[in-house]
Amino acid sequence: MQVKLWGVRGSIPTPLSNREYKNKIQRILENAIKTGLGDISKIDDFIKKLPDDLQHVYGGNTTCVSLTSESGITYIIDCGTGLRPLGYDLMKGPCGEGKGVITFFITHNHWDHIQGLPFFNPIYVSGNVLNFYSPYKKQRELLEQQQSAPFFPGIFNDTPSMKNFYLLDTKNRTSVKFEDDLIMDYFPLNHPCGSFAYRFKQNNKIFIFATDAEFTGKILETIGNSTDFFLNADLLIIDSQYTLKESFLKIDWGHTSYTMAVNCGVKWSIKNLVLTHHEPSYYDSKLHLNWKKAVEHGKLINNKNTKIIMAREGMVFKL
Ligand SMILES: [Zn+2]
Numbered sequence: 001m002q003v004k005l006w007g008v009r010g011s012i013p014t015p016l017s018n019r020e021y022k023n024k025i026q027r028i029l030e031n032a033i034k035t036g037l038g039d040i041s042k043i044d045d046f047i048k049k050l051p052d053d054l055q056h057v058y059g060g061n062t063t064c065v066s067l068t069s070e071s072g073i074t075y076i077i078d079c080g081t082g083l084r085p086l087g088y089d090l091m092k093g094p095c096g097e098g099k100g101v102i103t104f105f106i107t108h109n110h111w112d113h114i115q116g117l118p119f120f121n122p123i124y125v126s127g128n129v130l131n132f133y134s135p136y137k138k139q140r141e142l143l144e145q146q147q148s149a150p151f152f153p154g155i156f157n158d159t160p161s162m163k164n165f166y167l168l169d170t171k172n173r174t175s176v177k178f179e180d181d182l183i184m185d186y187f188p189l190n191h192p193c194g195s196f197a198y199r200f201k202q203n204n205k206i207f208i209f210a211t212d213a214e215f216t217g218k219i220l221e222t223i224g225n226s227t228d229f230f231l232n233a234d235l236l237i238i239d240s241q242y243t244l245k246e247s248f249l250k251i252d253w254g255h256t257s258y259t260m261a262v263n264c265g266v267k268w269s270i271k272n273l274v275l276t277h278h279e280p281s282y283y284d285s286k287l288h289l290n291w292k293k294a295v296e297h298g299k300l301i302n303n304k305n306t307k308i309i310m311a312r313e314g315m316v317f318k319l
Pocket residue numbers: 010011063110112113212277
């Protein structure tokens with residue numbers, strides 16, 4: 001399977017500011033002067049050696065991730081504003097001809113996880129089929145509410161695509177098996193108004209998506225003892241909105257520090273741990289610093305096998 005990140009920012013879309021853009025240019029030029037860059041043909045090499053926060057923009061769109069299974073079927077987790085560019089991409093294929101079938105999984109209905117749906121072009125094409133899997137009984141009603149007058153001009157129920165809603169059984173948490181042998185499981189998370197993690201398995205590869213979630217030492221112990229839901233994944237994308245210090249100031253806000261996220265990843269023997277749901281007030285330079293500190297923290301707790309990665313829009317993981 002292939003996993004692509006379309007939105008990694010938490011809480012609210014966060015475009016790059018002019019101040020941050022100028023700061024990046026200044027630091028890049030300082031770097032160029034220090035390293036004596038004087039040849040246009042060496043620009044590519046120069047860029048590759050820059051720190052991550054100068055090579056890239058982490059991204060301002062809110063949560064949206066696509067999963068393309070081995071047989072080429074597209075699944076989407078959450079409908080944050082990252083869904084808009086994903087929609088443009090999908091319109092180049094069957095969705096543009098009204099022959100698309102897209103399956104969505106909804107973690108919860110906070111704005112930053114559903115706000116992109118009114119801007120998802122395939123929803124406006126007759127013939128496309130959108131299947132929504134959700135643990136919330138009123139899922140359709142909630143999407144109707146956000147896409148209704150006077151909040152939005154194109155009413156959800158008037159959009160010509162077909163929508164099907166499937167309620168997940170939160171009591172028994174029965175696995176769902178799809179036609180391409182992709183198996184999906186789900187798990188409740190600690191978050192205001194609730195949220196669910198999703199776990200996907202195909203060809204013995206495991207991908208888990210777990211935001212929004214407030215993992216604590218106590219929860220980590222409890223989960224470790226009660227279930228193997230989180231164990232041994234090839235890829236875990238996890239909430240890590242805060243620094244440890246900020247997480248202590250925001251107890252019960254429903255998000256995790258990168259320190260605790262690393263504790264989780266190492267304890268659960270995760271191969272690739274991706275830190276996401278970035279705090280909107282953190283500039284790219286701070287996110288890069290947080291990543292370095294997260295790697296350092298991993299060393300302190302004797303991390304040997306978990307690769308720690310800072311989520312960035314456009315990142316692709318092939319499992
Ligand atoms: Zn969120």
